[in-house]
Amino acid sequence: MRMRSLAEQFDAFLFDLDGVVYIGDEPMSDAVEALGRLRAMGKAVRFLTNDPRYTRQQFVRRLEGMGIEAVPDEVIGCGWATAQHLRQLGVRSALVVGNAALASELEAAGIVPTEADGGEPPTVDAVVVGAGEHLGYRHILQASRAILAGANFVATNADGRFPAPGGPAPGTGAIVRAVDVATGRRPLVVGKPNPFMFRMALESLAPGAQAVMVGDNPATDILGAHLAGLPGILVAREGEGGRPGITVPQAQGASSRRGLLQADAVVSTLLALFEPSPPLRHWAPLPHPWPERVSPGVAAVVLGPEDRVLWVRRQDTGRWSLPLGHVEPAESLHEAVRRDVLEETGLVVRPVRLTGVYSEPAAQVFVYPSGEAVHFVTCCFLCRVEGGCLQPAPDEVSEAAFFEPGAPPPAAMAIHLQWVAHALAGGPEAVVR
């Protein structure tokens, strides 16, 4: 059977703009041709961009000026998407750290915008950070004060840089990070790789349409596509004049969640979309939030009198778990487990054996109340009590008690029951450092 081209395999193509369709004001010649051919084949096209400096209408004029057909409903810009999302959240007023285009998208969504001028912070529901060459310290100051006074912190995107004529230029993320560091608050980020814009694009397509994302940034375009359950094609141009090439990496197995940042096909030019290609793998949405970082953690199976096991009841969830915690900078695992058990229970323990290293994301991704998702890699130790007295830390633990291994507390965390079983299965005692 003839291999179908990527263009034939999909009904809808979601294109990133910067670096894929154009750089600055210059269109990429392969993009102009590829978009024309996709239109001629009757394919749906959407443009998903993390550039908050233009309205949908302005993007259409930019594209038309480059010889690329587009209508406003096909453009999912992060400024427009932010305005729609905030309207759904009931936000009525916003301080706009960006340009007039971003303010006008918010206004069109019924949100009263105040453009940041570096003056006194206004009382607003949200501070919305976009981009603009005029932004400076005074705007960051004004935004930070408004957030510390109670406004929600919203970022149109968090890109650190974007492709510009003459090389990469600081993106919205550079301003977002400044406000983040100055306030200690985390923003709600609307742009790619978060799912909002992908969802909006998919909702605008015919039901059941098979869509694919085409972008040049693995961390936003490819990751975002996969988080939304779509395949992602990475554009990696190698200069003009080369033959259209497609590389389809070997799939790592349908059940594997590895490689979320790895594209399903890499093309050297957008004209490769019309070359025969193996079918791309399918993605299911992730069963857990995308973790922003991986962090080391420790847990303890503490054996007390008659080899009963220490359990603690958590204040935040009300559930019984093993004593656990994170590893601080410049701390060994040995020191971390001793400190965490002491802080949570008042007991001084000696770790005697590493009994398991746990990293399964389905169980090990933890979402803090701030919305930050962290993937813990937890080393579990068998420990023996050396001293101290049982005294739960009231801000974290409501109860702490020893239980028979065969009769754990009710509603104990299932994953921790497994860790106890592994710890009690035996093995040689080892030095833990």
Ligand SMILES: [Mg+2]
């Ligand atoms: Mg790009």
